[in-house]
Each structure stands twice: as structure tokens, then as C-alpha cells.
Amino acid sequence: MASGSVSITIKLFSALREALGESEFQLNLTEVSEAPAQIDVAAIKKLLSQRGAEWKEALNQPNLVHALNHKVVFTDAVVSEGDELAFFPPMTGG
Amino acid sequence: MSVALQSEAIDVAAEYAKLVRDSPGAAVATFTGYVRDHSGQQSVTELELEHYPEMALKVLEDLGQSATERFGLSGWRIVHRFGRLAVSETIVWVGAVADHRGEAISACELMMDTLKTDAPFWKREQGAAGEQWVASRDSDSARRARWQSGEAQ
Numbered sequence: 007m008a009s010g011s012v013s014i015t016i017k018l019f020s021a022l023r024e025a026l027g028e029s030e031f032q033l034n035l036t037e038v039s040e041a042p043a044q045i046d047v048a049a050i051k052k053l054l055s056q057r058g059a060e061w062k063e064a065l066n067q068p069n070l071v072h073a074l075n076h077k078v079v080f081t082d083a084v085v086s087e088g089d090e091l092a093f094f095p096p097m098t099g100g
Numbered sequence: 101m102s103v104a105l106q107s108e109a110i111d112v113a114a115e116y117a118k119l120v121r122d123s124p125g126a127a128v129a130t131f132t133g134y135v136r137d138h139s140g141q142q143s144v145t146e147l148e149l150e151h152y153p154e155m156a157l158k159v160l161e162d163l164g165q166s167a168t169e170r171f172g173l174s175g176w177r178i179v180h181r182f183g184r185l186a187v188s189e190t191i192v193w194v195g196a197v198a199d200h201r202g203e204a205i206s207a208c209e210l211m212m213d214t215l216k217t218d219a220p221f222w223k224r225e226q227g228a229a230g231e232q233w234v235a236s237r238d239s240d241s242a243r244r245a246r247w248q249s250g251e252a253q
Contacts, residue, residue, distance in 0.1 A: 020150055020222035021233045069236070073220070076155035092152060092220075096236035099149070099156075099180065099221025100133055100192050100212060 011036045012045060012087045016054070019094035025064050035085075047072050048081040050091060069096050101168070101176060103160040105153060107183040110190040115179060123175020125197035129204035131212055133192040135185050139234065144187060144227045151182040152220035159219045167196065167210050171203040178211060180221065210247055217244040 012035040023029045035045055035053075051072075055062040064070075073092045074083050085091060101123070112132055120128055135147045164176045175197035185191060192215070196207035223234040246252035 017152070019152055019220065020224075023150075073152075073155055076152075076158045078218070092155070094152070094220065095222065095233070097217060097220050098223045098234045098236050099151070099219045100216035 012085070014050075014085055014088070015090045016050075017090060017092040019092065021095050022064050022070075022093055025060060044084065046082050046084050047074065047079060047091065050085060051081065051093075065093060067095070070094075071096060101164065103157055103164065103177075104179045105151065105156055105160075105182060106179065107181065110179050110181065110193045112190065112193055115177060115193055115195065119175055119177050119195045119197060123173075123197040125174045125199060125204075127198050127201040127204040128195065129198075129201070129208045130193065130195040131208045132190060133212075135187050135189050135191055137187045139225050139227070142225075142227050142229050144225045146187070146226040147185045147191075148224040148226070149182045149185060149191070150222045150224065151180075153182075155220045156180065160215065163211055163214050163218070167207040170210065171196070171198055171207040173198050173203070173207055176207065176211070178215070180215070180219065182221065206253070209252070213240075213243040213247060213252075216240045 014033050014035065015030065016033050017030050018026055018028055051065045055065050071094050072079055072081065074085065075090055116130060137144055160178045160180065164178055167173060167176060173196050177195045179193040181191050194208050194211045196204045198204040198207065217240050225232055225234055
């Protein structure tokens with residue numbers, strides 16, 4: 007990446023969206039110390055947790071689900087420019 | 101061999117007719133889910149279903165494909181609602197066509213068990229006690245796990 011920065015889309019659903027008052031926003035990862043190639047979901051959670059107590063609490067629930075580009079992933083999944091990362095509680099459809 | 105995400109009620113008769121017309125086979129199994137009027141001891145008057153459209157479509161298409169590979173289906177269809185739903189309305193409909201009943205029935209069960217824990221939909225119930233998000237159930241996760249452990253076939 008020429009600029010050295012990574013921009014991703016964050017999406018929040020259900021109780022998480024409601025608790026944090028946001029459903030979708032762009033996140034520019036210039037603030038992360040790791041090289042862009044090594045930014046994983048855990049690093050994004052850490053970064054977003056700095057936004058306040060409610061963010062820290064919501065993103066550190068033990069049953070939180072993370073989906074990267076529409077696929078459920080673990081926190082060690084690496085994010086890249088243009089990715090879409092979603093956070094939500096366990097699914098209750100059907 | 102397709103998925104529909106829709107806010108309008110599911111026309112079960114039309115879905116069935118289309119499934120058997122497009123995919124002739126000797127065995128057809130379907131499942132229809134409706135909005136319950138209670139949740140535990142609480143009465144429910146309305147349900148709101150939030151969803152993540154792009155991911156829901158992908159998860160359900162992959163699920164239909166995987167059921168096809170596992171059970172040799174000649175046809176399948178998954179329809180899931182979103183938005184506001186009244187009690188007794190349809191929420192979900194799945195259909196599977198195979199050569200024999202065992203495969204068709206198992207495919208429907210696999211699709212439903214997997215859909216409940218893996219497809220990004222979230223139920224919010226409204227009732228006498230107010231509104232609340234529905235919590236995920238351990239029994240649903242256990243049913244889902246049977247298909248991965250080989251306990252269900």
C-alpha cells in the first residue's frame with residue numbers, strides 16, 4: 007500500500023448496534039502501530055475499545071461473533087484494505 | 101437451488117409448486133417455521149428480524165450447496181423473512197428434493213439446524229414485558245454440532 011494506511015468498513019448488528027448507536031462506519035488504521043499486513047481482528051477490537059467504556063464492554067463479550075467479508079472468523083484473522091468487518095451477538099434466526 | 105430474503109409473507113404453496121416443477125424428484129421434504137405467540141413464560145405479540153443481507157445470502161447459498169453435496173439433492177430452496185412479523189406469520193421455509201426420503205428429510209434438518217446458528221438474523225420480541233433481543237439457545241448450538249460430529253447423518 008503506497009500510503010501505508012488501511013481503511014476498512016465496520017458494521018454492527020443487533021444489540022451491539024443498539025448499545026453503540028452506530029451501524030456502519032469507515033475505520034482508517036493509521037493509528038495502529040503494527041504494519042498493515044499484520045493488523046488482525048484482535049487489534050481492531052483493541053482500537054475500537056479505546057472509544058469508551060461501552061465500546062470496551064460490547065466488544066469484549068465472550069460470545070461476540072466477528073465476520074470478515076461475510077465469513078465468521080477468529081480474532082487472529084488479518085484485515086486488509088477495503089475489507090468489511092462486522093461484529094454481532096450470536097445469531098437467532100429461523 | 102436458490103435463496104430468497106424477503107419482508108413479505110412466504111407463499112408456501114407457490115414455493116412448493118415451484119420447487120417440484122423446477123427440480124423433479126421422487127422425494128420432497130419441506131419445513132415451515134412460524135412466529136410463536138410466546139417465549140418461555142412471556143407472551144409475544146410481534147417479532148422484528150434484523151439481518152445482515154450480504155452475509156445472510158452467502159451463508160444460505162453455501163448451506164444449500166453443502167446440503168446438495170452431502171445428500172445428493174436435485175433441488176433445494178431457502179426462504180427467510182426479515183422486518184416486522186406478526187404472530188403466526190411465516191418466518192422461514194426450506195425445501196429439499198432427492199431420490200429418497202431419508203436424504204430429503206435430513207437435508208431439510210441440516211439446513212434448519214445450521215441456519216439457526218450460522219445465518220446472520222437476530223430476533224427481537226415484543227410482548228407484555230416490553231421489547232427484548234432473543235438470546236441464542238444452547239439447544240440450537242447442540243443440534244448444529246451434531247452435523248459436524250457425525251452424530252447426525
